[in-house]
Amino acid sequence: MPDSLTFIGNATTIIRLGGFTLLTDPNFLHRGQRAYLGKGLWTRRLTDPACSIADLPPLNAIVLSHLHGDHFDRVARAELDREPPLITTPAAAQRLQRYGFRTHGLESWTEHRLELGTEQLTVHAVPGFHARGLLGMVLPPVMGSVLEHRTADGQTRRILISGDTLTGDHVDEIRERFGHFDTAIVHLGGTRVLMHTVTMDAVQGVDYLQRARPGQVIPVHYDDYRVFRSPLADFEALFDRSSPRETGMTLTKAARGQTVDLLP
Numbered sequence: 001m002p003d004s005l006t007f008i009g010n011a012t013t014i015i016r017l018g019g020f021t022l023l024t025d026p027n028f029l030h031r032g033q034r035a036y037l038g039k040g041l042w043t044r045r046l047t048d049p050a051c052s053i054a055d056l057p058p059l060n061a062i063v064l065s066h067l068h069g070d071h072f073d074r075v076a077r078a079e080l081d082r083e084p085p086l087i088t089t090p091a092a093a094q095r096l097q098r099y100g101f102r103t104h105g106l107e108s109w110t111e112h113r114l115e116l117g118t119e120q121l122t123v124h125a126v127p128g129f130h131a132r133g134l135l136g137m138v139l140p141p142v143m144g145s146v147l148e149h150r151t152a153d154g155q156t157r158r159i160l161i162s163g164d165t166l167t168g169d170h171v172d173e174i175r176e177r178f179g180h181f182d183t184a185i186v187h188l189g190g191t192r193v194l195m196h197t198v199t200m201d202a203v204q205g206v207d208y209l210q211r212a213r214p215g216q217v218i219p220v221h222y223d224d225y226r227v228f229r230s231p232l233a234d235f236e237a238l239f240d241r242s243s244p245r246e247t248g249m250t251l252t253k254a255a256r257g258q259t260v261d262l263l264p
Helices: 074-079 090-097 134-138 169-178 202-212 232-240
Strands: 004-009 012-017 020-024 034-038 041-044 061-063 086-088 103-105 111-116 119-127 143-150 156-161 183-187 216-220 259-261
Touching (some): 004 216, 012 143, 012 156, 020 119, 061 119, 086 090, 090 103, 143 169, 156 169, 169 202, 183 202, 202 232, 216 232
Parallel strands (some): 020 061, 061 086
Antiparallel strands (some): 004 259, 012 020, 034 041, 119 143, 143 156
């Protein structure tokens, strides 16, 4: 079975790499429900997730970019299995450990390794910036992730998950440290909070890709909540006339509930 990604909604995906199955940013609220963002802020969901937690396959790990209600909600807290390791920021790990999760808090440039027979999967934490300046001090810490899957025959696949970050020089450093990425899963939407953009809009998303230079890009996190201001269509149009397209990068869109192959 080829390596694949199933898009559940928002930033929630199921990623299959060899024998490993991972869940990212579990958000299972339904349309009309509120996601709480802290400091009295909230946003209402506009869509339904493609499945419920009861429908999930057995998981080897959960990767969480940060602790906001549109990435880890009250449904996830109540219903998710506590057995798989939950890999996230130190701040989120400390809070979720109180609810019985087996958390592993990673600072930037640290890692957590999983083994399954002759396979290895290493989750590397890389820098992310939800906002800069004073707002950056108010919002919870966020991390990007690099998933590095190695098989017994030495084959390696690297997947970059942006997390809720703005683009910038930190993306150059990520590329310099890890080299080639087979796939990048990018959080878009141009989220606006307190009159500030706190996730990548179309322009920032293309800049991120120009810096990271993956072979394949899969956009997520772009239309599930009212705080999103940058439509996916804007990103697609800019991508089509930008250098990422010219260098052979492949844009792979996944509808909710759809499974797409991760390209070599």
